[in-house]
């Protein structure tokens with residue numbers, strides 16, 4: 001098949017696997033692992049960054065999970081992709097927001113909890129990152145105050161990209177339940193069948 005999505009589901013590739021499952025298009029999933037596989041010459045020809053995920057769609061080679069989701073949603077996602085330019089711009093904004101405002105802070109927690117050996121773990125780093133996350137979480141909560149999803153009544157690629165980035169926060173058990181709109185929205189996003197299908201993959 002001329003359409004392949006690379007990356008194991010237990011990694012940031014889950015974002016794009018979730019995205020492609022939302023579209024319902026056919027694809028070959030190649031469960032490339034971030035250790036080893038992603039540094040092979042064959043894979044570096046697909047993504048010279050040596051990171052997962054990557055998408056091949058015909059002649060297009062694409063990396064960066066949120067960019068892959070914007071492409072998939074626009075080309076194959078129907079209502080997943082906003083039609084009017086203002087909402088399209090908001091989808092870009094939220095996608096960039098997720099990887100710039102949430103990702104660096106959540107990664108500090110992920111690194112401490114999953115990669116630093118327990119005896120070397122720095123609780124202060126986790127505490128400070130959690131404190132700093134309050135600012136973007138408040139922004140997200142306010143954005144979700146008057147509508148179920150970021151662009152209105154429907155789940156779109158804006159929600160997909162922010163929620164899929166925030167899967168790592170869920171994984172580390174970060175409690176954002178005091179942000180009630182965020183919690184309601186996250187529960188709705190994480191109960192989608194497409195995510196369950198993505199998580200069931202290698």
Ligand SMILES: N[C@@H](CCC(=O)N[C@@H](CS)C(=O)NCC(=O)O)C(=O)O
Nearest residue numbers: 011012034050051052053064065066
């Ligand atoms: N900004 C990239 C990050 C991708 C990324 O860092 N993936 C990790 C796995 S979670 C990886 O492939 N790491 C391999 C390495 O850094 O060598 C995206 O969102 O697609």
